[in-house]
Amino acid sequence: xxxxxxxxxxxxxxxxxxxxxxxxxxxxxxxxxxxxxxxxxxxxxxxxxxxxxxxxxxxxxxxxxxxxxxxxxxxxxxxxxxxxxxxxxxxxxxxxxxxxxxxxxxxxxxxxx
Amino acid sequence: xxxxxxxxxxxxxxxxxxxxxxxxxxxxxxxxxxxxxxxxxxxxxxxxxxxxxxxxxxxxxxxxxxxxxxxxxxxxxxxxxxxxxxxxxxxxxxxxxxxxxxxxxxxxxxxxxx
Numbered sequence: 001x002x003x004x005x006x007x008x009x010x011x012x013x014x015x016x017x018x019x020x021x022x023x024x025x026x027x028x029x030x031x032x033x034x035x036x037x038x039x040x041x042x043x044x045x046x047x048x049x050x051x052x053x054x055x056x057x058x059x060x061x062x063x064x065x066x067x068x069x070x071x072x073x074x075x076x077x078x079x080x081x082x083x084x085x086x087x088x089x090x091x092x093x094x095x096x097x098x099x100x101x102x103x104x105x106x107x108x109x110x111x112x113x
Numbered sequence: 114x115x116x117x118x119x120x121x122x123x124x125x126x127x128x129x130x131x132x133x134x135x136x137x138x139x140x141x142x143x144x145x146x147x148x149x150x151x152x153x154x155x156x157x158x159x160x161x162x163x164x165x166x167x168x169x170x171x172x173x174x175x176x177x178x179x180x181x182x183x184x185x186x187x188x189x190x191x192x193x194x195x196x197x198x199x200x201x202x203x204x205x206x207x208x209x210x211x212x213x214x215x216x217x218x219x220x221x222x223x224x225x226x227x
Contacts, residue, residue, distance in 0.1 A: 006155075034215075043117070043204050043218030044156065089155045100146060100169050101216065103155030 006090050006104030013111050019077040021107045023090030026071070030092040034101070035064065035075045038087045047088070048075070080111045115139065117219035119205050125225045131193035134222045138186070138207030144168075145182055146216065147190050148204040156204055162188065163211055195226045 005024045013019045023033075034049035050057045050064040050073065057064045063076040077084055087108050091101040118137040126132050138145050143164050148156035159178065161169040164185040173180070177196070182188040192199055202221040208214045 041220065043206070043220050045218065046215045049215075091155075100158045100161045101156075103157070105153070105155050 004090055004092050004102055004104045006107055008107060009105070010108045011110070013077075013080045013109065015080065015082060015111055015113045017080050017111075019075075019080045019084065019109055019111070021075045021088050021090070021109070022072060023074065023104055024070075024072045025092055027092070028071070032093055033064065033066065033073050034091050035062075036089045036091060036103070038089065038106075044089060077109075080109075082111045082113060085109055085111050117205055117207055117217050119203075119219035119222055121222055122220065123223050123225075125227065126195055128197055128226050129194040131191065132195055132224060133189050133191045134203050134205075134224075136188045136190070136205030136219060138188070138205070139217055142207035142209055142217070143185070144208045144211045144214075145188050146206040146208075147180055147188070148206065148218075150202040150204055150221070152201070159190070159203075161211070168211060192224075195224075197226050200224055200226045 007022050031052055035047045036044035037047040038044040048059050048062050048064055050066050052068050055066050061078045066073045087106045089106045090104045120135050124132055145162045147159045149159050150156045159173045160180045162182040165182050178192055180190045202223050204218050204221045206216040206218045208216045
């Protein structure tokens with residue numbers, strides 16, 4: 001199965017800093033790139049998503065940057081807060097137009113005061 | 114809007130026993146997914162339903178796992194017999210349809226097989 005490779009596995013950031021999580025994909029047919037956020041004991045929840053027709057999408061403190069030629073996309077969290085401490089997953093649908101998502105292995109983010 | 118409901122939240126069983134999980138998706142959502150999330154990993158799709166039909170079950174271990182979605186609403190996932198490696202969180206998700214719509218996840222059922 002086509003994969004998405006996520007890094008780093010874990011990340012510690014000071015409050016107010018920038019958190020950056022990267023994701024690389026293989027299948028050039030991928031055309032929808034969501035990021036999900038998961039808190040302990042909860043299911044994942046959609047945070048932000050991008051289509052490859054744009055290179056960047058921003059929603060509040062969260063930004064997705066997309067590099068189609070490098071087959072990479074990243075999540076930037078500006079002004080990171082302790083409440084952002086969670087596990088973040090990148091994902092992509094393995095087939096264009098269909099949504100059984102393939103998830104990365106996740107990045108555990110800890111924002112410390 | 115009520116979210117995706119799952120039960121039970123936790124289950125502990127001995128290996129070779131059977132177990133069933135229940136999911137009630139968001140009202141009006143045609144597509145339902147079951148994912149398996151092993152500790153420290155991302156969710157892995159087990160099966161996808163569109164209404165009451167199976168769209169993708171390529172990663173479902175069919176010798177021991179089964180799932181159904183009668184009447185296109187609620188769904189059950191069963192494991193019989195369970196193995197130690199089945200210990201994981203089983204997540205149910207639903208979406209309006211099977212195109213690029215947000216998937217809404219339930220809280221999951223944490224299964225421990227001893």
